[in-house]
Amino acid sequence: MALNWPTFFTRLGSSIVFVAIMLTGLLWNEWSFFGLIVLIEVLCLRDYFRLVQKIDKESFWPKWLPVAVQLVGLLVLALYCNKISELSPLVIRIVLVLLPILPAVLLLVGVLSKKNSFSALLQAAGGMMYITLPMLLLLNIRTYDFALPIAIIVMIWSNDTMAYLVGSFIGKHQFSPISPKKTWEGVIGGAVLTIAAAGIYGYYSETYRFIDWMALAFCVTIAGTLGDLMESKLKRMADIKDSGSLMPGHGGALDRFDSLLVAAPFAFLYSYYFMR
Helix, strand or coil: CCCCHHHHHHHHHHHHHHHHHHHHHHHCCHHHHHHHHHHHHHHHHHHHHHHHHHHCCCCCCCCHHHHHHHHHHHHHHHHHCCHHHHCCHHHHHHHHHHHHHHHHHHHHHHHHCCCCHHHHHHHHHHHHHHHHHHHHHHHHHHHHCCCHHHHHHHHHHHHHHHHHHHHHHHCCCEEECCEEEEEHHHHHHHHHHHHHHHHHHHHHCCCCCHHHHHHHHHHHHHHHHHHHHHHHHHHHHHCCCCCCCCECCCECHHHHHHHHHHHHHHHHHHHHHHCC
8 A cells, every 4th residue: 555645744734733732731731631631522522423413313312412411521520620629619519510410301301302312312421431431531640640641642643653654655454344444564563663662661761660661552552443443433334434624634533532532441440550
């Protein structure tokens, strides 16, 4: 498979802007990190809602349901990292009232509705498990190590980039029918190079053992690849090419963060039990 240079440079330009935004959110301060997490969640849930509505066209989606789910997710994130404690007492009271009431209201509406909105409710709840939960886990990881979320994201970027380059130059054997452009050579090459780079960094790092960095990279690359395949499957089911048009050459937010959403829980488990 020959390297498509126009596509490569389009992706490169979008990636530079994307990296600038990501690094600002990751490195600036605690508020910027929280803002980045909120932005990722909102944009990914928006793309997810678009996908599932195209997949299950028979389900009735009330116009307010995506907004309500977004609000629940934002309240959960804010409550988890104690951001509401820095706001006014009135805001705190509103949040504490809405947080337990909204899920109950959504459930009642979904069950009692004459139309088939219960399926939509279950799909919306699945979106929170798919997107909100990984964002919560990233917030948790940052509480005990500021650098680990950055390392996880860099590993995903490295794996994606190396897999694309290796697959473009020497890829011959298709990895999965779900994603025809992926090759075994690219997947293995991206994983090996990312794990090796993590091991080299870990050898000189004073924070964790190099074996921990390699194991974390292994978790991230394997789970990240599966996350990419899962999102590709969702797009095939919805019969669309991209989940959105946020980034030229990359598609929507869900296209950009699909690997992170699945890798984050596995990275959390390993880092929590072996790297704390």
